[in-house]
Amino acid sequence: MSSHTRIDLRSDTVTRPSAGMRRAMADAEVGDDVYGEDPGAQRLEARTAELLGKEAALFVPSGTMANQLALLLHCRRGDEVIVGEGAHCKEYESGAGAAWAGVQFAEAGKGGVFTAEDLTAAVRPRADWLPRTSLVALENTHNRGGGRVFPQREVLAIAERARALGLPLHLDGARLWNASAATGLSPAALAEPFDTVSVCFSKGLGAPVGSALAGTREHIAQARRFRKMLGGGMRQVGVLCAAASFALESHRERLVEDHAHAKRLAARIAETSGYALDLASVETNIVIFGTARPADDVVRDAASAGVLVSAFGPHRVRAATHLDVSLREVEEAAAVLVRVAG
Ligand SMILES: Cc1ncc(COP(=O)(O)O)c(C=O)c1O
Structure with a gap:
């Protein structure tokens, strides 16, 4: 190999936009998205919601922001969120869960994936002196777990247990597209048990920027407000959404x-x-x-x-x-x- 050759396997986030993607960005029809006038953002959000089988979706700058919006939607300050070992939202989001939503995390199981029994063991009993368990957040595929796919039968068992306990479910699906490609299950089937789902366009799909949060219309309307509060209201964002739309249609298979x-x-x-x-x-x-x-x-x-x-x-x-x-x-x-x- 020549000394100039560089093969970058540090992350799937290092990709650069392809020529086709750059053309799509250059041709994007745009408007002010804070006024709800960007057609490219609206198309991408509708398509993402459709692919995930949810009522609505919201484009955000990063997977971190998508996860943080979910914490803000589901939790109150002082609450505890149950996650798999080494979850991205616990380990790699600069302490944002503690800073913005005011939550702490409890890990269930080993290696990122866990079982319904692990969930039961991690849920706090109700007492004034204990944090309140308010959310279960799964990661699929699991980054720190080595890109492991969360077994769907376990997801379904966890969802059933969480529902019985009255706990909402969030999916960090930064690489849900990979889980779908690996299992042959549709993104909607993988997302079905969850109240909210975050997905990234900037990982394996190769867009330069962007993620989305999907859920009910009500959740997404509230998430839009939280996004603005966090400084994530973007203007002619169709330029970025064009890259994400191109990635969704051209780079998933x-x-x-x-x-x-x-x-x-x-x-x-x-x-x-x-x-x-x-x-x-x-x-x-x-x-x-x-x-x-x-x-x-x-x-x-x-x-x-x-x-x-x-x-x-x-x-x-x-x-x-x-x-x-x-x-x-x-x-x-x-x-x-x-x-x-x-
Ligand atoms: C599983 C997982 N969730 C969320 C994120 C956050 O995405 P971003 O870097 O866009 O904030 C990442 C980033 O690598 C990730 O691997």
């Missing part, structure tokens, strides 16, 4: 390629002494593996050879496949990672 690439990369890593990886854990586009050497050293040496991956713990590394890396590049990256395994 190809996600299976990313999954095949991740499996290929994982196979090379799994057979390398110096790395530890359970191949069965690679279900979508994320590969997380253990390293005998310190993860930072592996990341540094791979970067010197033109391959970028992320340290995900002292001895854990994450690589994500996406639409800007070809199978050939994945093979090259695998060769480099094998070489620096130690």
Whole structure:
């Protein structure tokens, strides 16, 4: 590999808008969305709601904002939200849940996915001196869990238990499109048990910016107010929505390629002494593996050879496949990672 070549597997967020996407953005018909006058935003929101089987959806700048809107909708200050281990909204949103909605998080189960029994164990009894459990939030696919798909039968069992306990459900579906591609279940089927769902256009779908929150008309009307309060009211946002719409229609079906690439990369890593990886854990586009050497050293040496991956713990590394890396590049990256395994 030449020293200038850079294969960036740090995240599926590093993609750049394709020529077709840039054309769609340039041609976008726009209006002031705070006045409710941007046709591209309205089309994208309607299409997202339709794909997710919900009444309405709202375009927001980031997955973080979509999750935060859900916390604001469902919780009061001092409440507790039950999440899977290592949930994005607990670990990677700069403490926003505590800062804006005033909530704390309780983890259920291990590895990101959990069961209805884990949920029952995590729910607080009602007492004045305890936080009030007010929401169950699942992540599908689970980022820190290595892109694992939340098994649908478990989702249904959790939803049934949550309903029996009177708890609403939020889905962090930043990579719901990947879960859909991996299982063959429609986004609407995966979203059905949830009151609100956040999805991202800027991850595997390759849009430069943007996410959405979907739910009932009432929830989304309230979320629109909260979005404005958080500074997320955007004006001629159709330019960004055009990229997201293009991504939804053109880049969803190809996600299976990313999954095949991740499996290929994982196979090379799994057979390398110096790395530890359970191949069965690679279900979508994320590969997380253990390293005998310190993860930072592996990341540094791979970067010197033109391959970028992320340290995900002292001895854990994450690589994500996406639409800007070809199978050939994945093979090259695998060769480099094998070489620096130690
Ligand atoms: C599962 C999950 N949820 C939410 C987010 C937040 O998205 P954003 O970076 O757009 O705020 C991410 C980002 O990687 C994510 O992986």
